[in-house]
Every structure is written in C-alpha cells, then in structure tokens.
Amino acid sequence: VRFRYVIGPDGSVDPRDRGLAYGDGLFETMALRGGELQRLGFHFDRLELGCARLALPRPARRELKQRIESVASGISRGYVKLILTRGVGRRGYAPPQRSEPTIVLLAEASMAVPAAEISVATLSQRLGENEKLAEIKHLCRLEQVLGRLELSGLDADEGLMLSTSGAVIGGTSRNLFAVFGRRLVTPDLSRAGIGGVMRRSVLEEGERLGLDVTTADLRLADLEAADELFMTNALVGIQSVSRLDDRPFTANALAAHLRDALRLNDDV
Amino acid sequence: VRFRYVIGPDGSVDPRDRGLAYGDGLFETMALRGGELQRLGFHFDRLELGCARLALPRPARRELKQRIESVASGISRGYVKLILTRGVGRRGYAPPQRSEPTIVLLAEASMAVPAAEISVATLSQRLGENEKLAEIKHLCRLEQVLGRLELSGLDADEGLMLSTSGAVIGGTSRNLFAVFGRRLVTPDLSRAGIGGVMRRSVLEEGERLGLDVTTADLRLADLEAADELFMTNALVGIQSVSRLDDRPFTANALAAHLRDALRLNDDV
Numbered sequence: 001v002r003f004r005y006v007i008g009p010d011g012s013v014d015p016r017d018r019g020l021a022y023g024d025g026l027f028e029t030m031a032l033r034g035g036e037l038q039r040l041g042f043h044f045d046r047l048e049l050g051c052a053r054l055a056l057p058r059p060a061r062r063e064l065k066q067r068i069e070s071v072a073s074g075i076s077r078g079y080v081k082l083i084l085t086r087g088v089g090r091r092g093y094a095p096p097q098r099s100e101p102t103i104v105l106l107a108e109a110s111m112a113v114p115a116a117e118i119s120v121a122t123l124s125q126r127l128g129e130n131e132k133l134a135e136i137k138h139l140c141r142l143e144q145v146l147g148r149l150e151l152s153g154l155d156a157d158e159g160l161m162l163s164t165s166g167a168v169i170g171g172t173s174r175n176l177f178a179v180f181g182r183r184l185v186t187p188d189l190s191r192a193g194i195g196g197v198m199r200r201s202v203l204e205e206g207e208r209l210g211l212d213v214t215t216a217d218l219r220l221a222d223l224e225a226a227d228e229l230f231m232t233n234a235l236v237g238i239q240s241v242s243r244l245d246d247r248p249f250t251a252n253a254l255a256a257h258l259r260d261a262l263r264l265n266d267d268v
Numbered sequence: 269v270r271f272r273y274v275i276g277p278d279g280s281v282d283p284r285d286r287g288l289a290y291g292d293g294l295f296e297t298m299a300l301r302g303g304e305l306q307r308l309g310f311h312f313d314r315l316e317l318g319c320a321r322l323a324l325p326r327p328a329r330r331e332l333k334q335r336i337e338s339v340a341s342g343i344s345r346g347y348v349k350l351i352l353t354r355g356v357g358r359r360g361y362a363p364p365q366r367s368e369p370t371i372v373l374l375a376e377a378s379m380a381v382p383a384a385e386i387s388v389a390t391l392s393q394r395l396g397e398n399e400k401l402a403e404i405k406h407l408c409r410l411e412q413v414l415g416r417l418e419l420s421g422l423d424a425d426e427g428l429m430l431s432t433s434g435a436v437i438g439g440t441s442r443n444l445f446a447v448f449g450r451r452l453v454t455p456d457l458s459r460a461g462i463g464g465v466m467r468r469s470v471l472e473e474g475e476r477l478g479l480d481v482t483t484a485d486l487r488l489a490d491l492e493a494a495d496e497l498f499m500t501n502a503l504v505g506i507q508s509v510s511r512l513d514d515r516p517f518t519a520n521a522l523a524a525h526l527r528d529a530l531r532l533n534d535d536v
Binding site: 006008009011012013014015016017018019020021022023024027029054055079081083085091092093094095104106108125126127128129130132133138139140141142143144145146147148149151152164172173 | 274276277279280281282283284285286287288289290291292295297322323347349351353359360361362363372374376393394395396397398400401406407408409410411412413414415416417419420432440441
C-alpha cells in the first residue's frame with residue numbers, strides 16, 4: 001500500500017478524501033519537548049489499534065517516524081499532528097476495494113505552559129457508545145465539538161462528559177483520574193472515550209508507585225467521594241482538578257508527584 | 269460571513285480544515301434528473317437545521333443555489349455533493365471565534381438505474397444516540413462506514429442498523445418504511461439516524477394518499493409483522509425490500525405506487 005503524504009499547512013487535501021467526507025480516519029497529536037517527540041511508541045500503538053478497528057492499512061513505523069521527525073525538525077517545543085485517512089473514494093460509505101491512504105502532517109511551535117490546575121463543569125452533552133470506536137482516536141469528533149460549545153457558556157476550564165448510559169468518561173480533550181486513598185481509578189473506555197497516551201503513562205507510573213490502579217465504571221456520585229481528581233492529555237500533561245461543579249478539591253499531591261516522576265515539569 | 273468555495277475534484281482543501289480534523293460540518297447529496305436538481309428546498313432545509321444544531325453560519329440560499337447550478341450545468345443525470353465545514357481552525361475542539369466556512373461542491377454524471385428491490389440484513393454494528401446529532405447530515409459517519417464493512421461479508425444489498433438502545437433506525441444510507449394495512453410507519457429519528465429528503469417526500473405523499481402516516485419507535489420484531497417494507501434515499505428513490513434476514517417480503521404495491529406518484533420512474 002502506498003500512502004499519499006500531505007506535508008504542512010500549504011499542502012492540499014483532495015476534496016473527495018474520505019477523511020473529510022465521512023470522518024473515515026484517525027489522528028494523533030504528539031508533543032515536542034526539547035526537540036524530542038514524546039511517547040511516539042504509544043502514539044503508534046494507538047494509531048495501529050485504530051487501523052485494525054477501521055480496517056485501514058497500517059503505515060510502516062520506520063518511514064512514518066522519519067517523516068514525522070522531518071516535519072518536527074527545528075521545533076523545540078510544540079507538537080506534530082498526524083491525520084491518517086482512507087484516502088480518496090467515490091461517493092458512498094462502502095470503503096473502496098483499493099485506496100491510497102492519506103497522511104497529513106502538521107507541526108507547530110508553542111511555548112504555552114499549561115496550567116497546573118483546572119476547574120471542571122459537567123456537561124449535558126453526552127458521548128455515544130460503540131465498542132469498535134471506543135479508545136481509538138478517530139476523526140468523528142462532533143460530540144467533543146458540541147461539548148466545547150456548551151463549555152464556552154460555563155465558568156470552567158474543561159467539561160466532564162458522560163456516556164449515553166451515564167458512565168463518567170472524561171474531559172472533552174482529557175482523560176480523568178480519581179484518587180481514593182491508595183486507589184487510583186480511571187474510567188473504563190471500552191464503550192466510549194479516547195485511550196490517551198498520557199493516561200497510559202500515568203497508569204504505568206501508578207503501578208510502579210505501588211498504587212492499586214484500576215479502570216472502572218465510574219458514576220458522577222462516585223467522584224464526590226474522591227480525595228483528589230486530575231486530568232491528563234499528551235500536550236498538557238497532568239492537571240489537578242481544583243473544582244468539579246460545586247465541589248472544590250484541594251488535594252493535588254499525587255498529580256504533582258506524577259508530574260515529577262514523568263518529568264513533565266522539565267522546562268524544555 | 270464569507271464562505272470559501274472549493275469547486276470540483278481539482279479544488280484543494282486546507283489540511284487544517286475542521287471538516288477533516290473533527291468531522292465538523294455537514295453534507296448533502298442532491299440528485300440531478302433531466303438536468304434539474306431534485307428537492308433542492310428539502311436539502312436546504314436539512315442543511316439549515318444542521319447549521320442551527322452545530323452553530324455553523326448558514327449560507328444564503330440564493331447564492332448557494334447559483335453555485336450548485338453552475339457546478340451541475342451540462343450534467344443531465346447524476347448528482348451534486350455539497351460539503352459545508354466550519355473552515356480552517358487551530359488545534360483543539362473549541363470552534364474558533366471567527367472562521368471562514370468551507371463549501372465543497374462536486375458533481376458527477378451517473379446513468380446507473382437503481383434496482384427496484386433490495387435484500388436487507390440486520391447488522392450488529394449500531395448507531396450511537398445523540399439528540400443534537402440526530403436527523404442532520406453531519407460529517408461523522410464512521411458508524412455507517414463500519415456498517416458497510418460488516419455488510420460486505422453478508423449476502424445482502426443493504427444493512428439494517430439499530431440504535432444502541434435497540435430501536436430500528438434504517439439502512440446504512442437509506443431510510444426505512446413499514447406498511448401495516450393502511451398504516452405507513454417510519455422510525456422516529458429524534459435520537460439517531462438521518463432525516464432523508466426522500467423520506468420527507470414519502471411522508472408527505474403518504475398523507476396525500478390518505479394513509480395513516482406515523483413515526484414510531486420500531487423494534488426488529490415489529491418488522492416481522494409488516495405487510496411491506498421499503499427503503500428510500502435521495503439518489504436511489506424508493507426500493508422495495510424483498511427480504512429482511514430470513515423473512516421474505518413479496519408485497520411491493522405501495523412502493524410502486526409511491527414511485528409513480530413521485531415520478532421517480534421517469535427516465536430522465
């Protein structure tokens with residue numbers, strides 16, 4: 001399978017591309033720190049899970065890595081965004097028998113330092129449930145866009161989204177962790193949500209720290225009883241939740257510890 | 269608000285377009301018969317409903333119609349596809365404060381004559397439920413793509429899709445109608461599905477014929493008891509269902525009558 005690369009904002013995407021037509025594709029947004037791509041292996045793992053779920057051809061890691069590094073070169077701090085689509089297709093949802101998938105690569109420098117804590121408001125906008133689409137980072141993100149539109153009318157930095165059946169899933173663009181004593185819990189994402197790269201790092205680091213790390217079906221009422229809440233994202237790292245709706249949270253020790261352990265505070 | 273038009277397959281879409289990044293947009297596929305665009309008003313109505321739901325700027329009908337007619341000129345039989353997106357945005361789900369929405373227009377001639385009847389198989393792939401995204405023709409269509417992938421392994425022309433909660437919604441790209449005596453029933457689409465333009469024509473024509481026309485929460489078992497089933501789509505018109513899974517359907521009188529009444533058989 002050949003892949004058609006579109007490099008940089010001046011590149012051109014075919015108006016018949018199935019990524020545009022149907023959201024038929026995947027994306028990854030990879031942090032650059034000190035000129036180094038962060039957690040590239042985790043990003044590739046998730047991309048490949050998505051390819052398997054959507055029956056998309058899987059790009060070879062070696063070539064993809066070279067292309068990404070080339071786009072990233074010269075940027076010390078920022079990100080590279082990758083979009084992989086099924087490529088140009090004729091009208092109709094059925095994937096073409098043969099296609100040349102598209103890979104878009106965009107890089108941007110950004111010196112913005114993420115806040116150490118954020119306030120969170122529960123949104124009424126919910127996430128549909130689908131086992132095939134859960135965890136992977138596919139292009140169909142209107143629920144998150146509607147979530148952000150709702151958030152813009154609220155006094156909070158991030159929105160908490162539940163699934164249609166009422167399970168807590170996470171932020172519009174962040175995963176959620178709740179601390180109960182020595183237990184570190186994050187929502188089960190087998191029916192909705194995105195399996196974040198920073199979430200995976202935190203789960204692994206939690207194990208290393210000897211915490212009781214679990215994924216669970218969490219309800220909104222469960223969060224009330226948490227000692228500490230924090231959210232994660234590959235670009236912003238780990239952020240303590242200072243408030244969820246009317247409930248303030250003051251504890252932030254584990255989030256701070258994890259930021260140190262994962263070297264997210266390094267100013268590079 | 270200015271709209272940026274991308275005309276024809278040689279046009280170029282910006283790789284940062286939010287339609288590609290997040291499925292943040294809408295589409296319409298309009299039939300051309302005898303050089304005339306069919307049901308343009310219904311397509312515009314649905315497009316405008318989608319703009320309201322997604323807080324997208326609404327293009328003026330007059331200019332949009334002129335642009336569409338210009339793209340369609342010279343084609344007697346075929347279709348025009350329109351994609352409207354929120355335009356280029358920066359990274360992140362939050363819509364930009366100001367954007368120049370993108371309108372892609374593609375036209376294609378097609379002399380294919382749709383089959384008068386189709387076989388249908390119930391799919392395991394389901395449709396998520398979301399009141400804000402139901403009915404409108406937004407760009408996030410991976411569920412339908414997965415449905416078509418599943419269908420490719422089955423011996424049927426179209427797949428029947430249920431919602432997460434088990435309500436019958438319709439085909440991967442067609443709406444469904446069931447006939448019970450003088451009752452004409454089509455699934456309620458307030459939580460999932462697309463409100464098709466041909467569906468609307470059939471509902472109006474059914475009223476004119478004095479049928480008892482209703483939208484309802486239909487379950488798979490309800491369909492077993494139907495006298496006749498048919499499916500609709502703006503391009504293929506009205507197609508009788510000859511078989512749903514193991515249940516054959518021989519009645520097709522109402523579908524045939526509606527095709528005549530709506531002049532879908534005219535060979536233009």
